[in-house]
Amino acid sequence: QVQLVESGGGLVQAGGSLRLSCAASGTIFSINAMGWYRQAPGKQREWVATITSGGSTNYADSVKGRFTISRDNAKNSVYLQMNSLKPEDTAVYYCTQNNVLTRRDYWGQGTQVTVSS
Numbered sequence: 549q550v551q552l553v554e555s556g557g558g559l560v561q562a563g564g565s566l567r568l569s570c571a572a573s574g575t576i577f578s579i580n581a582m583g584w585y586r587q588a589p590g591k592q593r594e595w596v597a598t599i600t601s602g603g604s605t606n607y608a609d610s611v612k613g614r615f616t617i618s619r620d621n622a623k624n625s626v627y628l629q630m631n632s633l634k635p636e637d638t639a640v641y642y643c644t645q646n647n648v649l650t651r652r653d654y655w656g657q658g659t660q661v662t663v664s665s
Contacts, residue, residue, distance in 0.1 A: 549574045550573070550645060550654040552570055552572050552644070552645060553570065553571050553573075553657070554568060554569065554570045554641065554657065555569050555570075556569050556659060557661045558660075558661070558662070559663075560662070561663070561664050562634055562663055562664065562665050564633050564663070565629070565630060565633065566633065567627060567629050567630070568630065568641055568643075568659060570582070570625060570627070570628075570643030570656055571623075571624060571625050572624045572625065572643075573624065575645065575647060575654075577624040578601060578621040579601050579649075580601060580645050580648055581598055581645070581648075582598070582599050582619060582644070582646075583595065583596070583597060583617075583643070583644045583645075584598075584617060584626075584628045584643060585641070585642045586661075587639055587642070587658075588636075588638060588639040589639075593642070594608065595608055596615065596628070596641070597611065597628065599619050601648075603619070605617050611637075614631050614632045614633075615629065615630050615631070628641065633661075633663045634663060635663045635664065635665045636663075637661060637663050638662050639660075639661060640658040640659065640660050640661075641658060641659050642657075642658045644656070
């Protein structure tokens with residue numbers, strides 16, 4: 549059973565930084581693309597960033613140049629380094645895995661990020 553557990557959220561002032569972590573279990577981590585999504589209050593969930601099994605990355609325009617996604621296959625973990633945070637980055641952030649074996653997407657429980665102005 550695939551499990552994804554996020555951590556690292558919290559309250560930070562505008563301009564600050566946070567690093568989110570997502571630990572995966574029950575999966576062959578290295579062969580799957582991983583991603584981050586977020587959902588702000590009253591808004592739809594939106595894609596933030598993706599990293600492929602080969603390490604290629606893509607970002608939403610709203611976070612490009614400020615956020616960095618990375619992975620450590622030895623630790624079955626994916627990270628989201630968030631710099632220059634803005635109040636509009638306030639959301640629950642979710643880790644996701646696009647599993648090539650089960651052809652399903654898996655989601656973590658989310659971690660709250662709050663950016664104060």
